[in-house]
Amino acid sequence: MVRVKLWGSLSDFADGKEVVEVEASNFKQLLDRLGETYPGLKPQFERGVSLAVDGTIYREAWFTPISDENEVVLIPYMTGG
Amino acid sequence: MTFQSGAKRDFQVVGKRLVRPDGIDKVTGKALYGADFSAPGMLFGRVLRSPHPHARIVSIDVSAAESLEGVKAIVTGWDLAEPEDEAIRDIRDNCLARDKVLYDGHAVAAVAATSKSIAKEAIRLIKVEYEILPHVTDVDVAFRPDAPAVQEGRSDETVPEESSPNITRRFEFGHGNLEDCFAKADKIVERSFKTAATHQGYIEPHACLASLGSDGRGELWCCTQGQYLVRTVCSEILGLEASQLRVTASEIGGGFGGKTTVFIEPVALALSGKAGRPVKLVMSREEVFRASGPTCSSSIDVKIGMTKDGRITAGEAVLRYSGGAFPCETVQFGSQAAFAAYDLDAVKTHGFNVMTNRPKEVAYRAPGAPMAVYAVESVVDELCQEFDLDPLEVRLKNAARKGTLSAYGPTFNEIGLMATLEAAKAHPHYSAPLGPNQGRGLSCGFWFNFGGNTCVSLNINSDGTVGVVEGNPDIGGSRASISMMAAEELGVPYEKVRTVIADTNTLGYNDTTDGSRVTFAVGLATIEAARDAIKEMCGRVAKLWGIDEEAVIWENGCAKPASSNAGDFEPMSLADIAAIADNTGGPIAGHYEVNADGAGVSFGVHLCDVEVDRETGSTQILRYTVFQDAGKAVHPDYVEGQMQGGAVQGIGWALNEEYIYGEDGKLQNAGFLDYRVPVASDLPQIDTVILEIPNPGHPYGVRGVGETSIVPPLAAISNAVCRATGVRMTELPLSPARLQKALQEA
Structure with missing residues (x-):
């Protein structure tokens, strides 16, 4: 199981949990399965989220591998100027 | 993605100061810039803009304008298509209003004519009947539950019920137990700050030449930071297939984030499609100020606790940003960046986007970060003064480093903040003597990069x-x-x-x-x-x-x-x-x-010396040094240029630049005479120190350098002014009138 940290206002839609566990081996599976378990997360997922794996931020890469040995954090979708 | 990141490389070309090709x-x-393009049979476009900050459009009568000789096309918002994507529908409605005008300068209709003078006259002949609505331009007023609603029904699921209708989204970040960690502090300081909306101030106004045929094939030449984005947005707004619209980017006379959207391009395409001829559309400087996107205005509350030996025990901030009349995401970046420079056991930020009757915000270099960091770094500086601690030593004591759980969630890997702080400490600037009415300020800054x-x-x-x-x-x-x-x-x-x-x-x-x-x-x-x-x-x-x-x-x-x-x-x-x-x-x-992916975050530290004229309230920048981690500086001249340019834009933001609205909701300073950007005579040489902590995500170790440099100046200058005068300013800009008033009241 991968432990996924959620940012504060996202945890409101995961029964208040700041960390959720999910069976997933990549970013796409993580999004799909979290969306199934916590449907309230889906609107934010549709607007866009980024994934930080061991401190490196991935914006869209569905096939980014993750495992229970990684620090996995969901953060809002990154843009810039 | 892996590269030869560990290998030391003896560069032959990279790192040299070679002749620029342009x-x-x-x-x-x-x-060739955006306005330099022309085509046979070209028409001239012009846009009619709202004189009201908030009004319902009752009717638009274009009959008199249409009958003017030389007028070839007139379009309104109803001539544009219906994009599926909500964000693109907002861009469409910003390019040409439909039911309501949402700010002073909002586009209502556009004309294409055979000459500029005919287009100007035709605009005058368009009759718009408005039903005036109550308006709000201040972020704190708009935040109240009883504020006039800029748009109805735009709050998403993150916004608590009974909130202002203008709050569109809420963000929260952080970790740790605030109550316990604040209890460990010897002193807690709470302050509220405001910063004005500022414009990117690019010298080249938005300009384009559009040609759209009846077969749905189009050509568009424009000044933009992203021709592919222009294609995507314009295709959807015009109902075209992306492959049929070719977009060519001109040379660009500055962007700084402000050219990451469209304002006139869909309008020019719609006019061209209707007229069957190419249409050129160029914004005036006044239009750029009134109707292209500045950055957010902000109102921020900060609370920080510190022990008497300089350890920060906890930090909390509430950030209210207004990105104008549409939903806007920028506050999330401010909420994440606010405390990013610190290694904290407990930290929490709460961000709210608030709509106001102002132009739709567009990104500006490290969007959202400068104002958040200004507020946090001001309070850190105040605590340093309270305990008579060296502000740089306090930063070193609390600095984020490899292994720090960042305030926005992930644990940092290789970052360069400690190295930049050590470089600042060792630099002669930090120990140079100061004279009367002079002060030295310091601030850290952070940006994500991607x-x-x-x-x-x-x-x-x-x-x-x-x-x-x-x-x-x-x-x-x-x-x-x-x-x-x-x-x-x-x-x-x-x-x-x-x-x-x-x-x-x-x-x-x-x-x-x-x-x-x-x-x-x-x-x-x-x-x-x-x-x-x-x-x-x-x-x-x-x-x-x-x-x-x-x-x-x-x-x-x-x-x-x-x-x-x-x-x-x-x-x-x-x-x-x-x-x-x-x-x-x-x-x-x-x-x-x-x-x-793997862009690698970037940190910078700025040192600034100022002298304040207590009689006039004017602030002179005496000395300024930027320390920044570039990973690997491919062309050091350009890296230094980015560091200097960001610092100068931040100096303008700190000292003079602001969107000023009257009680009538109209912008009062839509021009460079009244909106004062720094000029060369205002500035000393901006010194730069490039640090190179290689980014493992790039084969040569490169990190982005374009945005971080605008983050620290607001706080660095405000902290310097405080140390020069003894007065802590909590509202930007520190214009002479505002500072003089504060000095008199102190």
């Missing part, structure tokens, strides 16, 4: 020269740095490489030039494209020599036998191989397509 064109006027979608084609020409085709407008010297990385990898002189920017139909999709991404992501793709071409060249040489491909290596611009076991062959240069390409398999090219 210099002569720009100083001689040869370079990579994104990128395509590069690299062509080996038959004469041994190299052409690189990339898809990102060059706003900060990227053509030079891309050419340098291609030359480095191929082992050819820089002068043999030319990099050009493709139109949307020449190269695959590229994300916009933003997020400090181009030197990182396009550079990465260029290096990989060069390696692809090298592989092809080595393969052909192997065939010529009759040996295995693996037995040929690339070294110093030549294919060579990998060892004496591979045979005794004279090395073949890139030019040798290119000259016989026809005989060995045809044209040689390298390609790379990637959605690049």
Whole structure:
């Protein structure tokens, strides 16, 4: 199981949990399965989220591998100027 | 994605201060900017804008304008299509209003005519009946539950019920137990801050030339930071297929984030489609101020606890940003960046986006971060003063480093904050003496950076020269740095490489030039494209020599036998191989397509000395030094230029720049005479110290450098003013009138 940290206002839609566990081996599976378990997360997922794996931020890469040995954090979708 | 990140490399081209490829064109006027394009039969467009900050459009009567000789087309918001994407519908409604006008300057209708004067007269003849609605331009007023609603029904699921209708989204970040950690502090300071909306202030106004035929095929030339984004947005707003709209980016006279959207391009296309002729549309400076996007205005509450020996125990902030009359995401970045420089056991930020009757916000260099960092760094400085602690030592004591759980969630890996702080501490600036009414300020800054979608084609020409085709407008010297990385990898002189920017139909999709991404992501793709071409060249040489491909290596611009076991062959240069390409398999090219990740965050530290005239309240910048981690500075001149440019824009933000609205909701200073950006005579030399802590996510260690430099100046200057005067200012800009009043009241 991968432990996924959620940012504060996202945890409101995961029964208040700041960390959720999910069976997933990549970013796409993580999004799909979290969306199934916590449907309230889906609107934010549709607007866009980024994934930080061991401190490196991935914006869209569905096939980014993750495992229970990684620090996995969901953060809002990154843009810039 | 992995690269040879650990390997030390002796660069031959990268890191040198080489001649910029666009210099002569720009100083001689040869370079073509957005307004320089023209076409046979071209019409001139003009936009009618709302004089009201908030009103319902009851009717638009264009009959008199239509009958004016020379008028060829008139469009309103109802001539545009219905995009599926909500964000693009907002852009459409910003380009031309439909039911309501939402700010002073909001576009209502547009005309195309055979001359500028006829277009101007036609605009005057359009009659719009408005029903005036109550307006709100201040973020704190708009935050109240009883505030006039700028738009109804735009709050999403994150916004608590009973909130102001203008709050569209809420963000929360952080970790730890605030209550316990604040209890460990010897002193807690709480302050509220406000910052004004500021404009990116690019010298070139938005300009475009559009040609759209009745067959749905279009051509668009425009100044933009992203031609692919323009294509996507305009296609949806016009109901076109993306492949049928070719967008070509002109040279760009500054963007700084402000040209990452569209304002006039869909309007020009709609006019052209209706008139059947090309239409040129150029914004005036007044239109740029009134109707293109400034950054957010903000109102921020900060609470920080510190022990008397300078350890920060906890931090909390509430950030209210207004991105104008539409939903806006910028506050999330401020909420994440606010405490990013610190290693904290407990931290929490709460961000709210609030709509006001102001123009739709557009990104501005590290969007959202400068004002958040200003508020936090001001309170940290106040606590340092309270305990009589050296502000730099306090930063060193609390600085985020490898292994720090960041305030926005992930744990940092390799970052350069400690190195930049140590460099600042060791620099002569930090210990230089100060005179009367002078003060020294310090601030850290942070920005995420990112990579994104990128395509590069690299062509080996038959004469041994190299052409690189990339898809990102060059706003900060990227053509030079891309050419340098291609030359480095191929082992050819820089002068043999030319990099050009493709139109949307020449190269695959590229994300916009933003997020400090181009030197990182396009550079990465260029290096990989060069390696692809090298592989092809080595393969052909192997065939010529009759040996295995693996037995040929690339070294110093030549294919060579990998060892004496591979045979005794004279090395073949890139030019040798290119000259016989026809005989060995045809044209040689390298390609790379990637959605690049691993950009690596960036930190900076700014030192600033000011002198305040207590009589007039004016602030002079005496000395300014920027310390920033660039990963690897590909072209140090350009890196320094980014560091200096960000600092100067931040100086303007801190001291003078602001959108000023009257009680009537109208912008009062829509021009450079009244909206005061810093000019050369206001500034000292901005000194720079580049640090190079390699980014493991890039083959040469590159990090983005374009945005971080605007983050620290607001706090650095405000802290310097406080130390010069003894007065802590909590509202920007520190204009002479505001500072003089505060000094008198102190």
